[in-house]
Amino acid sequence: MGFSTSERTAGSPSTVPVFFLSDSTGISAETMGNALLIQFPDLRFERRLIPFITTVEEARKVVATLDAAMDGPVTPIAFSTTAVTEIRDVLHESRCPLIDFFELHMSRVEEILGHPGQRVAARLHGLGDVKRYNARMAAVEYAIEHDDGQSLRALDKADVILLAPSRCGKTPTTMYLALQHGVFVANYPLVEEDFDTNDLPRPVRHLRSRCFGITTTPARLSQVRNERRPNSRYASLEQCTYELRRAEALYRIHKIPSINSSAKSVEEMSTVILQSRLPQFA
Amino acid sequence: MGFSTSERTAGSPSTVPVFFLSDSTGISAETMGNALLIQFPDLRFERRLIPFITTVEEARKVVATLDAAMDGPVTPIAFSTTAVTEIRDVLHESRCPLIDFFELHMSRVEEILGHPGQRVAARLHGLGDVKRYNARMAAVEYAIEHDDGQSLRALDKADVILLAPSRCGKTPTTMYLALQHGVFVANYPLVEEDFDTNDLPRPVRHLRSRCFGITTTPARLSQVRNERRPNSRYASLEQCTYELRRAEALYRIHKIPSINSSAKSVEEMSTVILQSRLPQFA
Secondary structure: OOHHHHHHHHOOOOOOEEEEOOOOOHHHHHHHHHHHHHHOOOOEEEEEEOOOOOOOOHHHHHHHHHHHHHHOOOOOEEOOOOOOOOHHHHHHOOOEEEHHHHHHHHHHHHHHHOOOOOOOOOOOOOOHHHHHHHHHHHHHHHHHOOHHHHOOHHHHOOOEEEEEEOOOOOOHHHHHHHHHOOOEEEEEEEEEHHHHOOOOHHHOOOOOOHHHEOOOHHHHHHHHHHOOOOOOOOOHHHHHHHHHHHHHHHHHOOOEEEEHHHOOOHHHHHHHHHHHHHOOOO | OOOOOOHHHHOOOOOOOOOOOOOOOOOHHHHHHHHOOOOOOOOOEEEEEEOOOOOHHHHHHHHHHHHHHHHHOOEEEOOOOOOOOHHHHHHHHOOOOOOOOHHHHHHHHHHHHHHOOOOOOOOOOOOHHHHHHHHHHHHHHHHHHOHHHHHOOOOOOOOEEEEOOOOOOHHHHHHHHHHOOOOOEEEEEEEEHOOOOOOOOOHHHHHHEEEEEEEEHHHHHHHHHHHOOOOOOOOOHHHHHHHHHHHOOOOOOOHHHHHHHHHHHHHHHHHHHHHOOOOOOO
């Protein structure tokens, strides 16, 4: 909540101060606010998260911070997901323009569902459903244990097995699927000897329906590998081209869906993988 | 987008079909929708994500899916973050109640900012700022390399060093901070010999200001350790109580902020850690 004047007025004079207000982590407020702000690429924003606003007293301090920002050179904007009525009432006392996601949608959702909402500080990103939370944590552990084929022991336990040549972006995608969706993901790195035949590598051969391939462009792969082992055969454009061509052939022959990671984020790849292999998780 | 009748009518007859519609991953639509739905704990929802709706043709198929759901026993509800006007116009042709986050907020944000929004399919969870994206991916790699003190080489590069006895929840929190915030996080497991004195372990002694402690309850720690090594001294309540008491003493003596992981999610812990140690990332 510390918000010094020097921080506030830093940057260009036309930087818009943005506040994300929440009774919990603020992840929802940030997501919602940023989904709107991304439509204004010409503006500069200075974002400030104020999470865990759980008392009227804390809300009053936030109002003081917002009102101080109102006295600055550029009108600020605040996004709030706070649910408790008394706290929302205090926040609305600020002179700062406030987009209250809760207020605008809650009554409409209540009307559609024909049911009153609780209007309590709900921890969407809290422990929530403990069973589901524990599954997510177990999936992170599983992902770390099975990163880059380190352990082939429990491959049968995997919901999805990501196949790709080294450095195509398997690991961050694996972590994202585990952490956000509780999916058990194993990585299987395709190495040169896997390309000697057109068969799938033995450890994943009986698990074809769970496999998902990742590919990228030779130039991108060569660049990433060069960061790790500069000027090696491993990083050469020729070697990268060969491995990607052979990997893509394997995906094609065995009808394994695949995605090109060179222009996709881990979030986008994860969405495609879930839709393709695990619609029940999506 | 496949949505069979059997799936739709599965579960109790009062299950509400929920649709998340997006021109991108749908992460924002899910976050926003779920932040509202969590206020209705007595209702049951069957969630369906329909991401990457990028053409009018795809939007028409979605409308058919929504209208089919309307003919089911329970009125469905749809949440949309789609930004492109032509696609939104098609979605609004559906008979299904639609909470259009974009429509409801965009004009208000435009008015506050005094600037027109682009109204294009913007990839909030796409590659976005490539530099920032690459930093996140580098942070994931760093986290894996430094998981559980495996490598002390580049501890100086860490933005935050999480200290805790084994199995207190360092690893998932590390991964979350890396993946979502691009923070370089190292784990330093406190082991018995670290408790022989009141000094901080030598590798982190000069990095005190970057340390953050994690603690939990002895009962919880014993339970988690028992899953790994049943009936071991390591998992005994006595040993867990001792390690936690000594760890907490170290945090106190060296004024290292700490958090109890037993009742907090990784998202909540990450928010607290960022606010405490890295307000510039929060």
